[in-house]
Amino acid sequence: MLRLTGHKGDVRAVAFGPDGSLVSGGGDRTVRVWNPVTGECRTTIKAGQVVYAVAVSPDGKTLAWAGRPTTGAVSSFVQLADSTGKKTRKAEFVTFGVVARWDAGSGTLRTEEEPMARTVWGLAFSADGKYLAAAVRKPGGANIPDGAGGCCWVMQDKAKSHALPGNDIYAVAFAPSGHALAVTREQSVMFLERPEATEGVTYPLSTSWSAAVAFIPGAALTVVASNSFLEFVNPIKREKPTRLKTGCRTIIALAASPDGKTVLAGGRPGAVEVYDSKSLKKLTEYDFKIGGVHALAFAPDGLTFAAAGDDGLVVCDATV
Numbered sequence: 001m002l003r004l005t006g007h008k009g010d011v012r013a014v015a016f017g018p019d020g021s022l023v024s025g026g027g028d029r030t031v032r033v034w035n036p037v038t039g040e041c042r043t044t045i046k047a048g049q050v051v052y053a054v055a056v057s058p059d060g061k062t063l064a065w066a067g068r069p070t071t072g073a074v075s076s077f078v079q080l081a082d083s084t085g086k087k088t089r090k091a092e093f094v095t096f097g098v099v100a101r102w103d104a105g106s107g108t109l110r111t112e113e114e115p116m117a118r119t120v121w122g123l124a125f126s127a128d129g130k131y132l133a134a135a136v137r138k139p140g141g142a143n144i145p146d147g148a149g150g151c152c153w154v155m156q157d158k159a160k161s162h163a164l165p166g167n168d169i170y171a172v173a174f175a176p177s178g179h180a181l182a183v184t185r186e187q188s189v190m191f192l193e194r195p196e197a198t199e200g201v202t203y204p205l206s207t208s209w210s211a212a213v214a215f216i217p218g219a220a221l222t223v224v225a226s227n228s229f230l231e232f233v234n235p236i237k238r239e240k241p242t243r244l245k246t247g248c249r250t251i252i253a254l255a256a257s258p259d260g261k262t263v264l265a266g267g268r269p270g271a272v273e274v275y276d277s278k279s280l281k282k283l284t285e286y287d288f289k290i291g292g293v294h295a296l297a298f299a300p301d302g303l304t305f306a307a308a309g310d311d312g313l314v315v316c317d318a319t320v
Contacts, residue, residue: 004315013295069119086130121171168186175235187207230248261277265296280284
């Protein structure tokens, strides 16, 4: 295990580039690019906002990050940069919130919808880099954010974007090939054949809050974080999902290995659990002493993975 030092405070997001470099972001309002072998921080980018999500395009030429909206903003945005960290443009989108106002004239409380910036919690590039999808959330009860919608951009067309179906979206993930998109919503997961689709095949989930979803390469299978359970769902053939109880109180992060053989699950109280994706047996468990786990990612060669948490960022060998 190698601890990467540099972030001040919690690390919320991690993603590997195709060259094996590691990108992270967190509460210190920075995005950092690392050599995960030596632990050297190659680049530090001032993000200007608390960062909850990062992504790297499949060709490695574009970095994307997003998170908490800036004060006074009425639209959410994803910041794009080139491979050196130089900011190129913002991909913006609008979500609407319900606001209650007292009408003194009529003596009644009226509700209205108006543009409202939301926090971006999830980002994903399609396998060919054509699309970038984002999921946003809003404050909810018990300090748990509720799903609040999503957006998808066509990267080659700076002006072309569209809202994903549903105003209760929590997380998004693209398939390892093609343009199929998985979207978790309140008590369900939906599969779109392509991001422009207005509806798709939907499966019910056992809990309302599903913080993460991941396709398993080489298998007609996705894994969904469903509170303390993993739910394995066939996105192609309608079958009853398989539920697996984990040792996590709440699963926040998922990652599937590039060969599709293993699945990582992490969250609170802090362990990272490793499962065989075929037998669904737990292979091992790690406690990296980083507190609650916010994000997990496999390196492109599948030999290592990264875990980000309340108290730092680590890289670990994937052998069990």
